[in-house]
Amino acid sequence: MTTTGKQLFTTLESDGTLTVALEDVDFPDPTGDQVLVRMEAAPINPSDLAILTGAADLENAQYEPGKYVATMPEPFNSGSKARHGLKLPAGNEGAGTVVATGDTDAAKALMGQRVACVPGNAYSQYCIARASMCLPLGDYTAEEGASGFVNPMTALGFAENAKMDGQDAILHTVGASNLGQMLTRICKEDGLGLVNIVRKQEQADLLGQIGADHVVNSSDDDFMKQLRAAIDDTGAFYGFDPIGGGKTVDSVFKAMEQVAVGHMTEYSRYGSNQQKRMFIYGRLDTGPTVLSPSYGFGWTLSGWLLFPFLQSVGQDTVNRMRKRVLDSLTTTFASTYKKRVDLEEMLTKEAVTDYRAMRTGEKYLVTPWK
Amino acid sequence: MTTTGKQLFTTLESDGTLTVALEDVDFPDPTGDQVLVRMEAAPINPSDLAILTGAADLENAQYEPGKYVATMPEPFNSGSKARHGLKLPAGNEGAGTVVATGDTDAAKALMGQRVACVPGNAYSQYCIARASMCLPLGDYTAEEGASGFVNPMTALGFAENAKMDGQDAILHTVGASNLGQMLTRICKEDGLGLVNIVRKQEQADLLGQIGADHVVNSSDDDFMKQLRAAIDDTGAFYGFDPIGGGKTVDSVFKAMEQVAVGHMTEYSRYGSNQQKRMFIYGRLDTGPTVLSPSYGFGWTLSGWLLFPFLQSVGQDTVNRMRKRVLDSLTTTFASTYKKRVDLEEMLTKEAVTDYRAMRTGEKYLVTPWK
Secondary structure (H helix, E strand, O other), rough: OOEEEEEEEEOOOOOOEEEEEEEEEEEEEOOOOEEEEEEEEEEOOHHHHEEEEEEEEEEEEEEEEEEEEEEOOOHHHOOHHHHOOEEEOOOOOEEEEEEEEEEHHHHOOOOOEEEEEEOOOEEOEEEEEEOOOOOHOOOOHHHHHOEEEHHHHHHHHHHHHHHHHOOEEEOOOOOOHHHHHHHHHHHHHHHEEEEEEEEEHHHHHHHHHHHEEEEEEEEOOOHHHHHHHHHHOOOOOOOEEOOOEHHHHHHHHHHHHHHHOOOOOOOOOOOOOOOOEEOOOOOEEEEEEEEOOOOOEEEEEEEHHHHHHHHOOHEEEEEEEHHHHHOOOOOOOOOOOOOOEOOOOOHHHHHHHHHHHHOOOEEEEEOOOO | OOOOEEEEEEEEEOEEEEEEEEEEEOOOOOOOOOOOOEEEEEEEEEEHHHHHOOOOOEEEEHHHHHHHEEEEEOHHHOOHHHHHHHHOOOOOOOEEEEEEEEEOOHHHOOOOOOOEEEOOOOEEEEEEHHHHHHHHHHOOOOOHOOOOHHHHHHHHHHHHHHHHOOOOOEEEEOOOHHHHHHHHHHOOOOOOEEEEEEEHHHHHHHHHOOOOEEEOOOOOOOOHHHHHHHHHHHHOOOOEEOOOEOOOOHHHHHEEEEEEEEOOOOOOOOOOOOOOOOEEEOOOEEEEEEEEEOOOOOOEEOOOHHHHHHHHHHHHHHHHHHHHHHOOOOOOOOOOOOEEEOOHHHOOOEEEEEHOOOOOOOEEEOOOOO
């Protein structure tokens, strides 16, 4: 017996033609540790957009019900060579109800339950997911649980990573994002210092309301001075950045080094001995990262991704993190949505161009059965 | 009793005026663990040039015997704010004869011996050095021992760092440099794979003569193809770069990722899981480092400096490394010089403009008593 439902696929051809379309798919019966989830809610996160739309020209795309065809400009098309011709599913995470299971005890125990899961094809009416990766939601709704993995585990991951590295303060370059708000609450709970960078006064106000102590506004004339003061107050020489391109990380390293040099009693041609550490975990700006030679050699910059991090820390830590998320799903780890769309609506020009803009606080939720 | 001798100082004023000049200095009697070394030979390394000349306009400088005055252009002058008004010595390392000592046993044992040392003011007729940091040269000449610290310990440091990090191959972006040649011999001796990047065919030939297996020429049309093949052959996803500015590191990360993606059986939007690691240990190019978003998130880039590295590994490892250098000072760790200059000659326009160019294989040696 198979279950049939609509699923979204995104296909980039070598000539740069991007087709994002719904198809009717036959979902097989789950086996072993698998469960079949009837998906009720799935968020559109920035990490989903990379594959869903990328840098495609959405203004001039051809839209029809359940489908659009756009052109991927250079250099992004050549840069995506590895996916040329592949029909890919999309949607990292979501929540729904388990309607069939494989025959392991773990799988069978989930029958009929509402779960959050990370299937990788969440923009779909049904998904096959691994029982061991499902989080039973209990009394939470599917909407409350839909964003229960990517942002909460990433924000918690930053705090875990910082503590592992002996840090007691973090810097975050996009403080007012959904993830940034979670991080603010986590740091408050855990007694970690936090420097939040925002771009607008209303974002600073928002973070102030949830208890952020150090918010600096990059639009202010004295931004660098504010940033140095906040780093000096907290000791945050360790931070996370989802922008990637441009000079954000460079400005942060500069401010960190200036703070450290300010505490030196003797000049060194090599700069301070203060280790400065930044992680890029997203590409809101797809331009190149530019690092100026103005903070010596005591710095390290890495890419950061959730799944490799979770693999590196081991299952016990992951379980502890997931339990913490579940316990505070509608408080510390709450997500808010600008709009709910079904699978057809998410492929309209109005929706696509709006969620691709990735404006702070304007996340979309896909509700396949609405 | 004091000893008098000439010493070089470099002073940058806030208005960008750089004065490099000899002065007569009274050297105090050494005390405790100190020794007084009559300096006989000191190399001009790229790491010395940062403070000696920096980016100063040497073409239009005013030269007189034992002195020149040049202008430091922007943004380099503002970037050097921390040293404005400071009269700094220069010359990391050198070799000479111990002519007076403090009263510790270690210091007294060095009396009359020829030693290599790292005083930080090696462009001088005399230096005060710590006995514990002096390397007795035995039958080696001062010239043979003059470059016995910075390049040998850095090249060995790369191999040590790679092994600590579980690597069995290294990539080096300036293969034909003095340091690159040492690294080639070290990797050969230690059974480490090595990918050497060079800019010219004669540099490739030179490295071939000393046994390098993988040399790729960045001037060749198929450079990236050569680079991928060499990385694939050696498994070198770990490398060192003294250029710093521009796109060298970016090209290396790209090639590493392309090799890793070539071995993947399934497409991932996040790129490969292969960790890619590069270290910038110099600034031959003082422009910004440019990193394109084309190799996923599995990469780390750090600054790398010899002294912090040596501090991190501990004295036993440092002693083992120094013994290895001493044992092979004229073979594995041999340095060659284009020219010998005394303290006056090193401040002439002809010399300054020549050694500041930092051309591969054209190192200068300062011989203060010649």
